[in-house]
Amino acid sequence: MARSGGAPVLIVGGGIGGLATALALARRGREVHVLEKAAQFGEIGAGLQLAPNASHALAQLGILDLLAPYAVRPRRIVWRDARSGNLVTELDLGARFQERYGYPYLVMHRGDLLDVLLAACRAEGRIVLESGRTVIDVEERDAGVRIYTADGAAFDGVACVAADGLWSKLRALVHADGDPIPARYVAYRGTFPVSALWDGAGLEDVTLWTGHGLHLVQYPIRGGELFNQVAVFRSDRFRADSDDWGTPDELDARFAGGCAPVLAGIERIGRERRWTMYDREPIGCWTRGRLALLGDAAHPMLQYLAQGACQALEDAVVLAHALDAAEDEPSGFLAYQQQRYLRTARVQYSARLFGEIWHVNEVGATLRDAMLARRAPDDFTHLEWLYGWRPPSNVRGTARLPRIFRG
Numbered sequence: 001m002a003r004s005g006g007a008p009v010l011i012v013g014g015g016i017g018g019l020a021t022a023l024a025l026a027r028r029g030r031e032v033h034v035l036e037k038a039a040q041f042g043e044i045g046a047g048l049q050l051a052p053n054a055s056h057a058l059a060q061l062g063i064l065d066l067l068a069p070y071a072v073r074p075r076r077i078v079w080r081d082a083r084s085g086n087l088v089t090e091l092d093l094g095a096r097f098q099e100r101y102g103y104p105y106l107v108m109h110r111g112d113l114l115d116v117l118l119a120a121c122r123a124e125g126r127i128v129l130e131s132g133r134t135v136i137d138v139e140e141r142d143a144g145v146r147i148y149t150a151d152g153a154a155f156d157g158v159a160c161v162a163a164d165g166l167w168s169k170l171r172a173l174v175h176a177d178g179d180p181i182p183a184r185y186v187a188y189r190g191t192f193p194v195s196a197l198w199d200g201a202g203l204e205d206v207t208l209w210t211g212h213g214l215h216l217v218q219y220p221i222r223g224g225e226l227f228n229q230v231a232v233f234r235s236d237r238f239r240a241d242s243d244d245w246g247t248p249d250e251l252d253a254r255f256a257g258g259c260a261p262v263l264a265g266i267e268r269i270g271r272e273r274r275w276t277m278y279d280r281e282p283i284g285c286w287t288r289g290r291l292a293l294l295g296d297a298a299h300p301m302l303q304y305l306a307q308g309a310c311q312a313l314e315d316a317v318v319l320a321h322a323l324d325a326a327e328d329e330p331s332g333f334l335a336y337q338q339q340r341y342l343r344t345a346r347v348q349y350s351a352r353l354f355g356e357i358w359h360v361n362e363v364g365a366t367l368r369d370a371m372l373a374r375r376a377p378d379d380f381t382h383l384e385w386l387y388g389w390r391p392p393s394n395v396r397g398t399a400r401l402p403r404i405f406r407g
């Protein structure tokens, strides 16, 4: 049901998922109105890994080439033991990888991705972007929806996409499963200029250091100008009713036994803010009538596969195509849900599993490392399902790989 003009699709949340959806819908002729609660559109945090399934979705959205000045194409993902520094295994992201998946593995500043999405949305005449609007309720009426915001305003639309993130207010209207589940892990993250790097830091790679109940991820971003780090650990002081856990002193204590490059990284990581880790059990119901969930609102996951934003981008592409192909919005939303929920459930469960494998105790790690020792860097067996994603055949459009990312 491709359409031009008409009442807008209302999108709640202007994060990566919300803006990607706005763009995907507008490019298919839909009017869109995005309502974001923050005073300005923007992203906090630091780096983002975008696997080929995400770069394919970005190509579908027509913005992959615009990311080229900001994105870095790492050579490898290198997994090392945080204590000994020994190599566990590595993934070669070079020619064979590129040939296999057709799209690149990218790392970049999440603010740069959001800025490119925002500029593309602003260039679309069909998208209205409003910040400073906190949505508090959605009501279905006849052949449309009405959204209410905290400042007393109301907005009418033909349908509503809730892309309001992990703490989604609107999720409960579709599936009331309470608060997200705390993982008892906390993350510190930040960037600094590469000029402040220590000798031997892997500037061409994504490096993952793992230990018992902790890990550190490092990679360059912003065209190689900045070095990004995420340090994650399980807090022994976790209490659901308190904020006094996962504190900077615990960060230092947990990583104290690390090898020299890990200690150098932890010393430079920002301590002003920490992110507590949550996910949810996967659900099969993402939609009620003219309301559909998208991104973290639908399938929040632990970040261990670096796929939360990648899945939100896939959602955006599939949702726009599904609405296009359907008789009306409720059936378009149902088709979208059917095409997405099992895949994202697999990613949610696999992310938990990867966390277990990374964070296992030292005896477990010895066994794990022995099993992985003979794995070839170009063995993609366990990645096929994840990185090899293509939109279902009924939603395929043209997505040429921009010249800048070829070869």
Ligand SMILES: Cc1cc2nc3c(=O)[nH]c(=O)nc-3n(C[C@H](O)[C@H](O)[C@H](O)COP(=O)(O)OP(=O)(O)OC[C@H]3O[C@@H](n4cnc5c(N)ncnc54)[C@H](O)[C@@H]3O)c2cc1C
Residues within 6 Å of the ligand: 012, 013, 014, 015, 016, 017, 018, 035, 036, 037, 038, 047, 048, 049, 050, 133, 134, 135, 136, 163, 164, 165, 166, 167, 168, 169, 187, 189, 230, 275, 294, 295, 296, 297, 303, 306, 307, 308, 309, 310, 311, 312
């Ligand atoms: C430490 C860490 C590292 C990560 N690394 C990666 C990675 O490398 N690769 C990857 O793909 N993913 C990664 N992720 C996951 C990724 O950040 C998220 O999955 C992604 O940002 C989700 O996007 P979203 O648009 O669904 O939600 P969000 O980014 O949370 O956006 C939701 C938006 O909705 C707005 N909002 C909320 N409530 C309302 C309301 N009531 N009214 C109006 N607006 C509202 C918010 O202000 C926000 O702007 C990581 C996550 C963490 C914590």
